Each structure stands twice: as structure tokens, then as C-alpha cells.
Amino acid sequence: MRETTIPSTVSQLRVRKTRGPNELSAPANLLVNVFFWLYTAACLMPLALVIIVSFSDEKGVLIHGYNFLPEAWSLEAYKFMFKDWHQILRSFGISVFLATVGTAISLILMSLYAYPISRSDFPHRHFFSFFMFFTMLFNGGLVPWYLVYTQLLDLKNTLAALMLPLLVSAFFVLLLRTFFASSIPMPLIEAAKIDGAGEIRIFSRIILPLSMPVLATVALFQVLNYWNDWFLNLVFISGSKNINLQFMMYKTMLDIQFLSSNVQASQGLSQAGGILQLPTETVRMAMAVLGIGPIVFAYPFFQKYFKKGLTVGAIKG
Template sequence: MRTKKHRDVHHLSPGLNVLFNIIAGGFALLCVFPFIFVIIISLTSEASLNKNGYAFWPEEWSFAAYEYIFKAGDQLLRSYGVTIMITIVGTLISLIVIALYAYAISRKNFTYRNFFSFIAFFTMLFNGGLVPTYMVVTQVLHLKDTVWALILPLIMNAFYVLILRTFYNTTVPDAIIESAKIDGAGELRAFFTIVLPISLPGIATIGLFATLGFWNDWFNALLYIDNPALVPLQSMLMRIENSMQFLLSNAQLSSSGQSLELLRTLPQEATRMALVVLATVPIACAYPFFQRYFVQGLTIGAVKE
């Protein structure tokens, strides 16, 4: 009788099941629709945008925006390569540093756990500022015009450390680690053989955040990179946007027919949307690989049994 009542509470009728699926599908469509609309605008001719505005089915399709961007040629592919490289390397190094730091301050038998926890928390409230950071990177570490200037400043994040420390405390029982030590395992061996597999959802969640941070970073390139061969994707796309704005400004100041024709034919809005597409599609493809671990990492420990 108890089992039957339990099933009745959690069982949905076919009608409600269909209704909830329609609601969930509609919500998913609302989430995806803006990005689809951005892709459509990037494939719309500038004349059609000026005449009819944004439309889900444009009057005239055009690849002029992508042609304008791909005039950069090898530079675009090189920037993609730089961004992919710093994202992969930076995420791996960041995960190693953050995971080990968080594990150390999560261990109750670590004498200085409160001190190092405070150090991590303190950096969330106060930092050295832009000028000291620039001096350290360029004059102390001599990283200017190197890929490490795009990686090292982002590998440590105190917020991620505190999140992962809480994850360790919530999901990794002390008894498991103690049993490993009884069998002769040290701290590092216990971490890599026992704690790491258990903590995979939390580490994957932090990995997703770190990946997004490295992929979307453009400010460090603006500060430290002058060599065109080391310019990452986001910085290069921003330079294309600035170049287009420069051409438009000069064309508006000039009264020559050639400048006016340039102003009329330059795909302004479509290029902006194409820049969004080129910067977003590759990293969006990584979400399905992190989704399962991401959901687990956010929900584990949310319910106290």
C-alpha cells in the first residue's frame, strides 16, 4: 500500500507528461533562438538589413560579412590555433593547481589550512591592481610577447578554489582517505587514485569555467602581446571590429564618392554578428562534453541525507 501511494505521488499522467515536455521544449527553444537569430543576421545582406531591419527570413542572403572577416586569411587560422592551444594548456594547468590547492586546504590534518584558505579568500577582496600586475608579468617574469603571458595570469582563481574545497568536504569522506593511508598510500597517491575519480564532476565543472575564461580572454593579449603571430582569436576579432569602425569613421568624414560607396557596401551589422558566431560556435561545441559532469557538480551535496 505504501509502495502504491509512493508511485501515485511521482507518476505523471500522459497528458501532464506531454504538457511538461512542451513547456520544456518551448523553454529550450527560447534559449537557443537568440543564437540562431544571430547566425541568420550574419548571413543577411547589409542592404536587406538597412531596408527591412532584422528578419527571421531575410529578403537577401549574403556571405559578405564572413568574406570581410576571412580577408585576414592566415591570421584568422593562426589566431584560432593560438586560442585553442592556450585554452587546452591553460585549462589543464589551472585544473592541476586549483585541484591540489583545494585538496590541501580541505584536509583537516593540514596544519596551515586556515592560513592558506584566508590567503585565497583575501585575494577575492583585494588585488595588486593593473600596474603592479603588468610590472610583474613584463619586468619580473619577462613574459611579454609569449604565450605564457596569456596563460599564467589566469591559471589560479580563488573562487574556484573555494568551490572545489567545499566539493571535497561534501563528497569525499575522510574514512576513504584514512583507509588508503592504512594501506600505505601517501597524500598524493590517495589524491590521484581515490579522491580524483570521486571528484570528477566538480573538477569538470571547474574545467568548464576555466575553459570559458581562457577562450574569452582578450585583455591580457591587449596588454602583453604585440607579435601578430601570438594574437588570440578574441583579440583579433576585436581588432577587426576596430578596423571596421575606423574605415566607417573616415568614410563619413570624406565626401568622395569612393568613400560613400565603401560606407554603403561595408557589412556593418552582419559583420558584428559574424564575429559573435565565430567566437561562440567552437566553445559551444564543448558544452555537450561537460554537461553531464556540470549538472552533477552543481547538484551533488545539495541534499543532505
């Protein structure tokens, strides 16, 4: 009878580690990391260039163009822009108010509309779904839309005129409805009904916590819509009291371009003994920094809810 040999060394007992089917090798992992580092740098370089140009000297930018290493540093663009700091502060507050309050109300309204039409036991869900989808295909036109807000609702020169037109988006409503119908299990709702929960309690305690990914996505896009909007200010606001930050910067750039290209204004100022020197390129970049600066900090806030919504409310099959 053959005797089995017993391994005498630890190395013979060592089990070789096998790589999983989805695990990359060390060279492939290095290439992926290098690619994404380069991609991230390519995304950040334009933003860095905008910031650097905003702190550059206007003459150097006009002569040498945009450069990561400017000939001279200057704060003239920001000094020129903050001469009217009262209006900037007021417009900034209006933008923040519209972005926060408008987004919160918008999420509530669209969620309350999307949840009933996602329920299979709601008898009129097809009609209300088509009613919302119809608004994506046809609208009443610009003139009736303007008359409704100015003549019927009398909202001209008010903050409500800047908030109401963006409250409900048909695309986001259908997006929420699809998520509610496909990701929220119906047995979970039935179990909550058996436990005595009403519709409002089910919606607030079960549906909304489980829908954090789609709610965060819609909220992020709504914040961007409110923050970047300037067209509603152009249509409904006639003075400078209730304009937001984007429209204020838009008006400032138009004024600078008009004064820079107007020969009569330059001649009149020269005859009066002055020289018309308005920063154009550096002010444009400084306004871009001022406009995108606050909204950049919103992304980490929403990212937290993305991660939380992916793991909250897991149920066993």
C-alpha cells in the first residue's frame, strides 16, 4: 500500500489566490486609473483657466490671449464687478431663494402627481399620464403663456413669476412615475396597508425614503434650472429689484459690450476728458466664477443622498 506524502513546508500548503472574473489585473487597473486621472484633469482644466483669467490683467489677456500663466495678476475685474455690491448681494439672495424654495415645492408637487399615476389600482392613471405627456408635445405659445402670468394671475415683477413656470416638468413627472412603478414593490405597500398605514403615511414614510436616488436627481436638475434661468427675468421683470444673479450678470455684460462698441459714447467721454477703459474678457470670466461657484457646492450635498438612496429600504425576497 502506497504511503501518502505529507507536505512538510508551509509553502506547499499555501493556496494560490485566484482572481475573480470581474477583477482587473495590476497593469489593467493602473491603466484605468491613469485614464480617469487624465479625464478628470481634462474636465478641471477649463474651470481652472476661467479662474486664472478672471484674476489676470485685462491688457495681458487682450494681447496674449488666455494663458494658464498670465503676464500680470490683477483684481480689477472683481473690483469693477463689486462696485455695485448691494445689487449683487440682493440678486444672489434671490437666486438662492428660488433655487431652494422652488426646488422643494417642485419636488413635492411632482411627487404627489407621479405617485398616484404609478399605482396599478388607480383607475384614472392612464388619463392623467396622457394629460401630462400631452404638455410635452404641445403648448399654448409664448403670447398666451405671457398673458396668463401677467393678466390673469397678475404676477409681473414678482418672485412668483420666476418660480411658478418651472415648478412642474412633464419629463420629471414621468421619470418619477416610472421609478415608483418599477422600483417600489407592491407587496410592500400592501403590507403597510395591512398594518394600518394610510396613503399619506405610506407615501411619506415608505415611498419617499425608497426614492431618494430619483428625487436627488430631479432636485439637482431643478436647482440648476432655477439657478441658471435668466429668460423669466427678461420676460416678467421690468426693474432691477427682483432680478436674479444670472440676469444681473447678463445685463452687465450687455452694458459693457454696448459701451465698448459705441463710438459716440467713447467720443463723448474723451471730449469730457475721460478715458473709457472697461474690462471685458476678465469681467466675463469673473462673472462665470461668481455664477458657478455656489452651485458647485450643491453636488456633494446631493451625492450623499445618491449613496443613501441606493441602500436604504432593502427587502428580502
